Amino acid sequence: MDKQYDVYLVLGSLIISFLTSFLAIAFANFIVWHKKSASQWWLFAAALNLGLGIWAMHFVGMLALHLDTAVAFEPIRTIVSALIPVAASYAAFWIILSHQYNSNFDRLLFGTFVLGSGIACMHYLGMDAMQMFPQIVYDPILFFLSLIIAYVASFIGLKFFSKSLETSNRTIFSISNIFSSMVIGVAVTGMHYTGMAAAEFDYNSYCTVLEEGIRFGNLALLVIVAIMSLLLFSFLILAYEQHVEQKEQAKNRLMLEHVTSEVARRTAELEYQTTMNERLLETMDAIVVVLDKNGFIKQFNLAAQHITGYATHEVKDRPVWETLIPQHLVADVKKRFSNLPSSLPNKWQYDLLIRQGGVVTIDWHNSVLLDENGEVLFIICTGLDITQAIKDQEALKLSAVAFETQEAMVVTDASGAVLKVNQAFEDITGYSLSEVKGKTMKVLQSGRHDKAFYRAMWACIINQGYWHGEIWNRRKNGEIYPEWLRITQVLGKDNQVINYIGSFADISQRKQIEQELEFLAFYDSITQLPNRRLFTDRLEQTVKANHSTKQHLALMFIDLDNFKHINDTFGHAFGDELLAVFSSFVKELVPNSVTLSRFGGDEFVILFTELSESYETAAFQIEHMAQIILDSLADGLDVRQQNVYISTSIGIAVSDCSKDDAGSLLMKADTAMYQAKAMGKNTFRFYTDLIGDNMAERFKMEVALRHDLTLTKEVNSPLSVVYQPQYNKDKKLIGAEALVRWNSAELGVISPVDFINVAEESGLIDDLGMFVVHRVLSDIQQMEWLFNESSLDHISINLSIKQLTNPNLTERLLLAFEEHQVLSSKVRFEFTESAFLDNALDPKALFAEMSEEGFSFSLDDFGTGFSSLSYLKDLPISELKIDKSFVDGIPSDDSDMTICSATISMAQKLGLEVVAEGVETQEQFDWLAQQGCNLLQGYLMSRPLPYAEFVLLLEK
Ligand code: C2E
Numbered sequence: 039m040d041k042q043y044d045v046y047l048v049l050g051s052l053i054i055s056f057l058t059s060f061l062a063i064a065f066a067n068f069i070v071w072h073k074k075s076a077s078q079w080w081l082f083a084a085a086l087n088l089g090l091g092i093w094a095m096h097f098v099g100m101l102a103l104h105l106d107t108a109v110a111f112e113p114i115r116t117i118v119s120a121l122i123p124v125a126a127s128y129a130a131f132w133i134i135l136s137h138q139y140n141s142n143f144d145r146l147l148f149g150t151f152v153l154g155s156g157i158a159c160m161h162y163l164g165m166d167a168m169q170m171f172p173q174i175v176y177d178p179i180l181f182f183l184s185l186i187i188a189y190v191a192s193f194i195g196l197k198f199f200s201k202s203l204e205t206s207n208r209t210i211f212s213i214s215n216i217f218s219s220m221v222i223g224v225a226v227t228g229m230h231y232t233g234m235a236a237a238e239f240d241y242n243s244y245c246t247v248l249e250e251g252i253r254f255g256n257l258a259l260l261v262i263v264a265i266m267s268l269l270l271f272s273f274l275i276l277a278y279e280q281h282v283e284q285k286e287q288a289k290n291r292l293m294l295e296h297v298t299s300e301v302a303r304r305t306a307e308l309e310y311q312t313t314m315n316e317r318l319l320e321t322m323d324a325i326v327v328v329l330d331k332n333g334f335i336k337q338f339n340l341a342a343q344h345i346t347g348y349a350t351h352e353v354k355d356r357p358v359w360e361t362l363i364p365q366h367l368v369a370d371v372k373k374r375f376s377n378l379p380s381s382l383p384n385k386w387q388y389d390l391l392i393r394q395g396g397v398v399t400i401d402w403h404n405s406v407l408l409d410e411n412g413e414v415l416f417i418i419c420t421g422l423d424i425t426q427a428i429k430d431q432e433a434l435k436l437s438a439v440a441f442e443t444q445e446a447m448v449v450t451d452a453s454g455a456v457l458k459v460n461q462a463f464e465d466i467t468g469y470s471l472s473e474v475k476g477k478t479m480k481v482l483q484s485g486r487h488d489k490a491f492y493r494a495m496w497a498c499i500i501n502q503g504y505w506h507g508e509i510w511n512r513r514k515n516g517e518i519y520p521e522w523l524r525i526t527q528v529l530g531k532d533n534q535v536i537n538y539i540g541s542f543a544d545i546s547q548r549k550q551i552e553q554e555l556e557f558l559a560f561y562d563s564i565t566q567l568p569n570r571r572l573f574t575d576r577l578e579q580t581v582k583a584n585h586s587t588k589q590h591l592a593l594m595f596i597d598l599d600n601f602k603h604i605n606d607t608f609g610h611a612f613g614d615e616l617l618a619v620f621s622s623f624v625k626e627l628v629p630n631s632v633t634l635s636r637f638g639g640d641e642f643v644i645l646f647t648e649l650s651e652s653y654e655t656a657a658f659q660i661e662h663m664a665q666i667i668l669d670s671l672a673d674g675l676d677v678r679q680q681n682v683y684i685s686t687s688i689g690i691a692v693s694d695c696s697k698d699d700a701g702s703l704l705m706k707a708d709t710a711m712y713q714a715k716a717m718g719k720n721t722f723r724f725y726t727d728l729i730g731d732n733m734a735e736r737f738k739m740e741v742a743l744r745h746d747l748t749l750t751k752e753v754n755s756p757l758s759v760v761y762q763p764q765y766n767k768d769k770k771l772i773g774a775e776a777l778v779r780w781n782s783a784e785l786g787v788i789s790p791v792d793f794i795n796v797a798e799e800s801g802l803i804d805d806l807g808m809f810v811v812h813r814v815l816s817d818i819q820q821m822e823w824l825f826n827e828s829s830l831d832h833i834s835i836n837l838s839i840k841q842l843t844n845p846n847l848t849e850r851l852l853l854a855f856e857e858h859q860v861l862s863s864k865v866r867f868e869f870t871e872s873a874f875l876d877n878a879l880d881p882k883a884l885f886a887e888m889s890e891e892g893f894s895f896s897l898d899d900f901g902t903g904f905s906s907l908s909y910l911k912d913l914p915i916s917e918l919k920i921d922k923s924f925v926d927g928i929p930s931d932d933s934d935m936t937i938c939s940a941t942i943s944m945a946q947k948l949g950l951e952v953v954a955e956g957v958e959t960q961e962q963f964d965w966l967a968q969q970g971c972n973l974l975q976g977y978l979m980s981r982p983l984p985y986a987e988f989v990l991l992l993e994k
C-alpha cells in the first residue's frame with residue numbers, strides 16, 4: 039500500500055509536538071522556580087502536555103497519512119497509548135528533577151531511557167490499535183533507527199533542559215529551553231515518521247476493528263479538540279504565570295533598587311560620621327588614645343600630641359609603654375595587657391610620661407571594643423589632664439590648713455560683718471562662728487579703750503591698709519585679756535575694700551610662756567634652784583652694791599663626793615633625784631636670806647650676805663654652817679625609800695666687797711673646795727692665800743714636769759729611777775721597788791708624793807709612768823746581761839690609778855717588754871686600793887687581761903683603804919704590802935701590831951707573798967720576821983739606790 043502524506047497535517051503534527059514540548063519544559067521549569075507545595079501540579083502539567091503532545095502528534099501524523107483502506111482504532115489500546123507517554127513524561131521529569139540519584143549524568147540516563155521508551159511504546163502501541171490484517175511488517179533497520187532517534191533526541195533534549203535549570207535566568211524563553219523543547223519535539227516527530235517509514239502495509243490489508251473501533255474521523259476530532267483545549271489551557275496558565283512572574287520580578291527589582299539606594303545612603307552617612315568622628319577626635323580637648331589588644335597605639339589625637347609632646351608618627355604602632363608609661367608603672371601596664379579585658383578598670387587615674395620629661399596625671403576613661411567572639415579588638419582610652427586640678431586641690435587644702443593656725447583669724451566683709459573665723463578664734467574668744475557671723479567685732483570690745491582709740495585705729499587702716507597693736511578684748515565668759523591684733527585691708531580690682539582680715543594672738547598665754555622660758559633660762563629644772571647664770575648675776579649685783587662697804591660676803595662651794603659613782607651604780611634618774619633631795623636638805627639647814635644655786639653637775643654654791651664686818655666673826659659663822667651640813671649628812675639622805683650615804687667637800691671664801699669681785703670670789707671658793715677634796719673629802723677648807731700660793735706652785739710644777747719629761751733620753755735627765763732593795767728574813771736580796779726621782783733644775787728635788795699628784799691631774803702620768811717602765815726594763819736587760827740571769831726574782835714598779843684607766847696600758851707595756859727583751863715575770867706592778875674606787879676601771883677585766891700576759895700584781899699600802907677582802911679572792915694578786923704606817927707602830931702600838939700579824943697570816947692562808955715596807959729598826963725586822971713576814975724593805979736595810987749603786991749589791 040502506498041504511503042502518501044498530507045503536508046499541512048504533517049506540519050500540524052510538528053507544531054503540536056514542538057508546542058507541547060515547549061509547554062512541558064516551561065512547566066517543568068516552574069517546578070524548580072516556584073513553591074514546593076505546588077511542584078506536583080507543575081510536574082503533572084508538564085507530563086500531561088508532553089505525554090498528550092506525543093499522543094496527539096501521533097494521531098495527527100496518522101491523519102496526514104492517506105491509506106487506501108479505512109481504519110479505526112481499538113479503544114483500549116488507544117487509551118493506553120495515551121496514558122503511556124503521560125506516565126513516561128511524568129517519570130522522566132521526576133527523575134531529572136529528583137535528587138535521589140547521585141550524579142546528574144545518572145539522572146539524565148534514566149530520564150532518557152524512560153522518555154525514549156515512552157515515546158516508542160506510544161507509537162507502536164498506537165499502530166497496533168488499528169489491528170490491521172495482515173499485520174503491519176516493520177523494516178528492522180528503520181525500526182531501530184526510530185528507536186535511536188527517540189533515545190538520542192530525548193537525551194539531548196533533557197540535557198538542555200537540565201542545563202536550563204542551572205542558569206539563574208528565570209525566563210521560559212531561554213535558548214536552552216527553546217532548544218530543549220525543539221530537540222524533544224524532534225525525538226517525538228523524528229521517531230514517529232521514521233517508525234512510519236519502517237511500517238510496510240500489505241496491499242490487501244484492512245482494519246479488523248472497523249466496526250467496534252473508534253472511527254478515524256471521530257478520533258481525529260477527539261485528538262484535535264483535546265490537544266487544542268490542552269494547549270489553550272496550558273497557554274492560559276503559562277500566560278498567567280508569566281504575568282505573576284513579571285509582577286514578582288518588578289517587585290523584586292523595586293526592592294533591589296530600594297536596598298541599593300538605602301545602602302548608598304547609609305554608606306554616605308557612615309562616611310560622614312567617620313569624618314565627623316575623626317574631626318571631633320582631633321578638635322577634642324580630651325586625650326584619645328586607641329590601643330589594640332597588644333597595647334600598640336593605633337590612634338593618638340591632637341590633644342594627646344599636645345599634652346605628651348609626641349607626634350602621632352612617633353608613637354603609632356608601638357607599644358604604649360615604650361614612650362608613654364613611667365618606668366615604675368611599665369610592669370603593671372604589661373601585666374594588665376596580658377590579662378584583658380578584666381584587668382582594665384573603666385575609670386582610673388594614671389600617670390603619663392611626657393616628652394619634655396616629668397609626668398602628667400590623667401583621669402582616664404577606658405572602653406573596650408570586643409568582636410563577635412568576645413575577643414578584644416581595641417581599647418579606647420579617653421582622658422583629661424588633671425595635673426593642675428590636683429595641684430589646685432592641694433593648694434586649696436594647704437590654704438585651708440594655713441587658715442587654721444595657732445593665731446585667731448577673722449575675715450569680714452567691707453562693712454565689717456564677720457564672714458569666717460578659724461578654730462583658734464573660737465578657742466580664744468569662746469564665740470563660735472554661728473554666734474558672730476554677720477556681726478561686727480564690737481562684740482569683743484572690753485570697754486578698756488575709748489572711742490578715740492578705735493578712731494585712730496580705723497584711720498590707720500584706711501590710710502595705710504593695715505594696723506597692728508596691743509588691744510584688750512573680752513571673751514564670751516567675760517574674761518578680759520590682752521591680744522596682739524593685726525588688721526589688714528583686702529582690696530579688689532578697682533581698689534575698693536572687699537574684706538578685712540584680722541589675726542590676733544592671746545598674749546596672756548605668750549607672757550606665761552615667756553615666764554616659763556625665763557625660768558628655764560635662769561633656773562635649774564631638777565632642783566628648781568637658780569642656775570649658774572642667775573647666781574653669777576646676783577653675785578655681781580651684790581658685790582657692786584656693797585663695793586664701798588666693809589660688809590663681808592661668803593661663798594660656800596659644795597661638791598658631792600663620789601657622785602659619779604652613785605650615778606653609774608644607780609642610774610642618772612636616781613642621781614637627779616638625789617640632787618633634788620640634797621638641795622632641799624641644804625635649804626632646810628641654811629637661813630632664808632642666802633642664795634642657794636646649783637652650779638652644774640654635783641656642784642652647789644651658797645652666797646651668804648649681811649655677815650659681820652669682822653672677818654673672824656664672819657668666818658666663824660660660815661665654819662659653823664659648814665660643819666652643820668657635814669654633820670647632818672652623816673645620817674644619810676632618803677632617796678626612793680633608800681638611805682644613801684653621801685659626803686661633800688666644801689670650799690669657803692670669805693671676803694669684803696672692796697677686795698674681790700664676783701669672779702675672784704668664785705674662783706677662791708672653788709680652789710678651797712679642791713683643797714678639801716685633796717684633804718681626803720668629807721671636809722671643808724677656807725681659802726687662804728697659802729692655798730692660792732699652792733695652786734700657783736702646782737701650776738709651776740706641771741710646766742716644769744712637762745718640760746723635763748722631754749729630757750728623759752738625755753744623759754743628765756732630771757727624771758731618774760732608784761731601786762729600794764727588798765730582803766728576806768735572812769737578809770738575802772730578793773728584789774727591789776723602783777721609785778721615780780725628780781731633780782728639777784728650776785724647782786730643785788721634789789718628792790714623788792707631790793709631783794705624782796700633779797702628773798695625775800695634768801695627764802702627764804702616762805708619759806711619766808712609761809718613762810719608769812722603760813728605764814726599769816733597760817736596767818733589767820743590762821743586769822741580766824751582766825749577771826747572767828741575775829738572782830733577783832723581780833723588780834716592782836708602781837702604777838698610778840690614772841695609768842690603770844688608760845685603755846692602751848697592756849698594749850704599751852707589751853711593746854716595751856718586747857723592745858727590751860724582758861720576760862713579763864721579771865716585773866711586779868704595785869697598785870693601791872684606790873683603783874677600785876674609780877668607776878671608769880673594771881679591775882677584773884684589766885687584771886685578767888694583764889695576768890694572761892704573765893704580769894703579776896702587788897697590793898700596795900694594804901690596810902689604809904677599805905681593804906675589801908673580796909678583791910684579794912677575785913683578782914690575780916701575788917703580793918700584799920703592809921703599809922709603813924702600821925710598821926711604824928711596832929713595837930709600841932698594839933692595834934698596829936695586830937693588823938700586821940693579821941695581814942701576814944691572812945696572806946699566808948691565801949698563798950700570797952707579803953712585804954713589810956718602811957722597816958727602820960732591827961726590832962721591827964725581828965718582830966715581823968718572827969710573825970712570818972718573808973720580805974722586808976726599809977731604811978734599816980737600804981735606802982732607795984741609784985742603779986749604779988744597786989748593782990753593787992748584786993755583785994756581792
Ligand atoms: P710607796 O709606793 O708606798 O713607796 C714607798 C715610799 O716609802 C717611797 O717613798 C720610799 O722611799 C719610802 N720608804 C721606803 N722605806 C722607808 C723607810 O724605812 N722609812 C721611810 N720614812 N720611808 C721609806 P717615795 O719614793 O718618796 O715615794 C712616795 C710614793 O710615791 C710611793 O709610795 C709611791 O706611791 C709614789 N711613787 C714613787 N715612785 C713612783 C712611780 O714610779 N710611779 C708611781 N706611780 N708612783 C710612784
Ligand code: CA
Pocket residue numbers: 775836868898
Ligand atoms: Ca710602792
Ligand code: CA
Pocket residue numbers: 898899919921922955
Ligand atoms: Ca707603800
